Amino acid sequence: MNQTKPYxxxxxxxxxxxxxxxxxxxxxxxxxxxxxxxxxxxxTKWALEQKLLKQKEGEYLVGPVxxxxxxxxxxxxxxxxxxxxxxxxxxxxxx
Numbered sequence: 001m002n003q004t005k006p007y008x009x010x011x012x013x014x015x016x017x018x019x020x021x022x023x024x025x026x027x028x029x030x031x032x033x034x035x036x037x038x039x040x041x042x043x044t045k046w047a048l049e050q051k052l053l054k055q056k057e058g059e060y061l062v063g064p065v066x067x068x069x070x071x072x073x074x075x076x077x078x079x080x081x082x083x084x085x086x087x088x089x090x091x092x093x094x095x
Contacts, residue, residue: 006054006073015079016086023082030085033072042070052078 007015013023028035032047043053054073059066074082 004076006075007079009072009074012074012079012082016083018086026085026089027072027082032078032082039070041072043072047078050077051075052081 009023009027010020013020016023018026024033024041027033028041031044032053034040034042034044043055047053048055052075054075056071056073057068058071059068061067
């Protein structure tokens with residue numbers, strides 16, 4: 001399988017034709033991301049084990065204090081799963 005560089009959530013949202021915040025909500029609602037603080041929007045253990053998401057760790061300074069943060073990155077396999085979820089949610093409902 002051809003490994004490509006993982007996408008940021010913003011890039012993935014653009015590829016799916018939706019907004020970043022809507023994609024984050026969709027990922028939280030479907031168990032890809034944690035929804036509670038302090039881990040909010042960090043990939044769940046399940047999503048990492050399934051190789052749907054990757055995480056990138058970083059830090060920044062707030063005055064003299066280093067603050068650590070985790071960024072979720074969407075893999076190619078994750079894009080396929082998310083695309084299926086988006087299609088299921090937008091499919092017309094039978095009455």
